[in-house]
Amino acid sequence: xxxxxxxxxxxxxxxxxxxxxxxxxxxxxxxxxxxxxxxxxxxxxxxxxxxxxxxxxxxxxxxxxxxxxxxxxxxxxxxxxxxxxxxxxxxxxxxxxxxxxxxxxxxxxxxxxxxxxxxxxxxxxxxxxxxxxxxxxxxxxxxxxxxxxxxxxxxxxxxxxxxxxxxxxxxxxxxxxxxxxxxxxxxxxxxxxxxxxxxxxxxxxxxxxxxxxxxxxxxxxxxxxxxxxxxxxxxxxxxxxxxxxxxxxxxxxxxxxxxxxxxxxxxxxxxxxxxxxxxxxxxxxxxxxxxxxxxxxxxxxxxxxxxxxxxxxxxxxxxxxxxxxxxxxxxxxxxxxxxxxxxxxxxxxxxxxxxxxxxxxxxxxxxxxxxxxxxxxxxxx
Ligand SMILES: Nc1ncnc2c1ncn2[C@@H]1O[C@H](COP(=O)(O)OP(=O)(O)OP(=O)(O)O)[C@@H](O)[C@H]1O
Ligand SMILES: [Mg+2]
Numbered sequence: 371x372x373x374x375x376x377x378x379x380x381x382x383x384x385x386x387x388x389x390x391x392x393x394x395x396x397x398x399x400x401x402x403x404x405x406x407x408x409x410x411x412x413x414x415x416x417x418x419x420x421x422x423x424x425x426x427x428x429x430x431x432x433x434x435x436x437x438x439x440x441x442x443x444x445x446x447x448x449x450x451x452x453x454x455x456x457x458x459x460x461x462x463x464x465x466x467x468x469x470x471x472x473x474x475x476x477x478x479x480x481x482x483x484x485x486x487x488x489x490x491x492x493x494x495x496x497x498x499x500x501x502x503x504x505x506x507x508x509x510x511x512x513x514x515x516x517x518x519x520x521x522x523x524x525x526x527x528x529x530x531x532x533x534x535x536x537x538x539x540x541x542x543x544x545x546x547x548x549x550x551x552x553x554x555x556x557x558x559x560x561x562x563x564x565x566x567x568x569x570x571x572x573x574x575x576x577x578x579x580x581x582x583x584x585x586x587x588x589x590x591x592x593x594x595x596x597x598x599x600x601x602x603x604x605x606x607x608x609x610x611x612x613x614x615x616x617x618x619x620x621x622x623x624x625x626x627x628x629x630x631x632x633x634x635x636x637x638x639x640x641x642x643x644x645x646x647x648x649x650x651x652x653x654x655x656x657x658x659x660x661x662x663x664x665x666x667x668x669x670x671x672x673x674x675x676x677x678x679x680x681x682x683x684x685x686x687x688x689x690x691x692x693x694x695x696x697x698x699x700x701x702x703x704x705x706x707x708x709x710x711x712x713x714x715x716x717x718x719x720x721x722x723x724x725x726x727x728x729x730x731x732x733x734x735x736x737x738x739x740x741x742x743x744x745x746x747x748x749x750x751x
Contacts, residue, residue: 371391371392371393371457371458371708372389372390372391372392372400372451372455372456372457373389373390373392373456373457373458373459373460373704373705373707373708374387374388374389374390374442374445374446374456374458374459374460374492374704374707375387375388375390375459375460375462375699375700375701375702375703375704375705375706375707376438376441376442376459376460376461376462376481376486376700376703377462377699377700377702377703378407378434378438378462378463378464378481379465379534379535379536379664379699380465380534380535380536380558380560380609380610381534381535381559381560381563381665382407382412382415382416382464382535382610383406383407383412383573383574383665384404384405384406384407385404385405385407385437385438385441386402386403386404386696386697386699386700387401387402387403387404387405387441387442387444387445387700388401388402388697388700388701388703388704389401389402389445389446389449389451389456389704390701390704390705392704392705392708396520397520397701397704397705399693399694399697399701400449400451401445401448401449402694402696402697402700403441403444403445403448404696405437405441405444407437408437411430411433411434411437414426414430414433415430415434415464415466418430418466419466419467419611420467420611422466427466427478427480430464430466430480431480431481431482432482432485434463434464434480434481434482435480435481435482435483435484435485435486436482436485436489437481438461438463438481438485438486439485439486439488439489439490440489442459442486442490442492443489443490446490453490453491453492456490456492457493457708457711458492458493458494458495458707458708458710458711459486459487459490459492459493459494459495459707460494460495460496460498460703460704460705460706460707460708460710460731461481461483461486461494461495461496461703462479462481462496462498462699462703463479463480463481463483463496463497464479464480464481465477465478465479465609465610466478466479466480467609467611468509468510468607468608468609468611469611470503470508470509470510470606470607470608475503475506475509476500476503477499477500477503477509477510479496479497479499481496483495483496483497483732483734484734486734487734487735487736487737488736488737490736491736492736493711493733493734493735493736494707494733494734494736495706495707495710495711495731495732495733495734496731496732496734497731497732498512498703498706498710498716498730498731499512499730501717501728501729501730501731502717502722502724502728502730503724504728505717505719505724505725505726505728506723506724506725507605507717507719507722507723507724507725508605508606508607508722508723509607509722510538510554510607510722511532511538511540511552511553511554511607511721511722512702512706512716512717512722512730513530513532513538513540513552513698513699513702514530514538514540514542514550514551514552514718514721515550515716515717515718515721516701516702516705516706517530517540517542517550517552518540518542518550518718519705520691520693520701520705521540521542521661521688521691521693522542522543522544522545522550523542523544523545524544524545525544526544526657526658526659527541527542527543527544527655527656527657527658528542528657528659528660528661529541529542529650529655529657529659529660529661529683530542530660530661530662530663530688531555531646531650531660531661531662531663531664531676532558532662532663532664532698532699533558533559533642533646533662533663533664533665533666533667533669533672534558534559534664534665534666534699535557535558535559535560535563535610536554536556536557536558536560536608536609536610536613537554537555537556537557537558537642537645537646537664537666538552538553538554538555538607539552539553539555539646539649539650540552540721541650541655541657549718549720550718550720550721551604551720551721552604552718552721553604553605553606553607553649553721554606554607554608555600555645555646555649556597556599556600556608556613556642556645557613557638557641557642557645558642558664558666559574559642559664559665559666559669560610560613560614561613561614561615561618561638561641561642562574562575562578562581562635562638562639562642562669562672563575564614564615565615565618565631565634565635565638566580566635568615569631569635574665574669575635575669577668577669577670577671578639578669578670578671578672579671580632580635581632581635581636581638581639581671581672582636582671583632583636584630584631584632584633584634584635584636584637585633585636586633586636586637586639586640587625587629587633587634587636587637589625590622590625590626590629590633590634590637591637591640591641591644593621593622593625594618594621594622594637594638594641595641595644595645596621597617597621599612600645600648600649604721604723605721605722605723607722618638639669639671639672639675640675642666642672643672643675643676643679644679646676647676647679647680650680650683651679651680651683655683657683658682658683658684659683659684659686660680660683660684660685660686661685661686661687661688661690661691662676662685662686662687662688662695663687663688663693663695663696663698663699664695664696664698664699665696667687667695668695673685706730706731707731709729709730710729710730710731710733711733713729714729715727715728715729715730716729716730717730
């Protein structure tokens with residue numbers, strides 16, 4: 371079966387498209403491409419939040435759905451496949467809000483899957499998180515289930531860390547030795563991105579070089595590390611509606627105003643590396659290797675600091691395990707779509723806290739054999 375995974379994560383930088391062939395109990399990445407989200411749409415998505423008018427959300431749902439459809443069609447064209455060769459598209463959509471706490475327990479991903487199914491002519495699966503939430507879970511992270519399926523070893527404990535806007539960790543014990551655990555550790559790139567955007571007008575701190583030009587501030591770091599989320603036991607998940615510059619200012623506005631902007635960036639890098647390492651380095655860990663995926667794996671200063679903190683655990687890339695780090699999350703969505711059409715539960719209650727395994731996602735049939743023939747990527751604003 372060939373499945374497509376469409377993903378846009380908390381960084382809101384790009385739509386990731388992975389074409390994945392599933393065969394013989396494994397999977398092979400046939401094609402991967404990242405389509406930058408057009409600036410006007412990025413801005414509208416970044417501004418959306420708990421107080422957005424419903425009209426604005428409805429519009430974003432339509433625009434993101436059309437963009438995702440375009441990206442899927444363009445990737446099919448680039449990979450020299452026909453739409454009829456694709457069994458299913460999985461679409462994560464773009465998260466606007468994620469509220470896992472029991473008082474609300476809901477999450478919203480926009481990107482109308484009806485449009486994706488109709489415009490591509492391909493069966494589409496979306497809304498992967500909310501059945502787990504209906505079953506009392508966090509609806510996140512979903513990646514540990516895919517990590518277990520793809521990376522779990524017979525004899526070794528492996529740790530996988532995905533550094534997207536938010537960072538999540540999966541601890542994979544040897545296959546016969548107990549449950550997989552995993553959770554969101556907190557900020558991945560999100561604070562680094564937002565701080566460099568505010569002070570330097572750039573989308574990200576390339577290679578972590580700006581952070582490296584400053585020095586971490588001990589008082590600021592202590593104020594940020596005191597955030598209760600970091601010491602809360604799992605299950606736990608979070609999003610950009612919690613970790614953002616408002617959070618930074620609420621915890622330490624007086625300090626960020628006094629400290630040089632580059633030193634704040636250095637502190638945020640240190641915070642990101644430490645909260646990931648602290649989450650993994652429990653006294654009982656027997657892991658000797660950790661593998662990193664996500665855009666944060668391109669931040670060489672962040673990875674270098676993480677490696678120092680993780681020693682003697684060796685830090686590598688999921689590329690060593692056959693999954694290119696940029697493509698990992700989109701491959702996971704393709705896998706979730708495959709699980710859905712095969713009727714296989716894909717949540718891990720040991721990770722999300724759900725009462726039981728459940729089938730994730732809803733299926734949208736194209737309802738027509740017509741195939742869209744034009745590729746409108748440039749025109750989608
Ligand atoms: N060369 C680079 N140097 C530093 N950071 C980089 C570089 N390239 C990418 N990044 C970081 O990676 C981010 C994008 O990562 P990614 O797409 O994995 O995150 P995401 O979209 O939030 O995904 P998800 O939340 O699903 O994991 C960028 O916003 C940026 O912070
Ligand atoms: Mg991304």
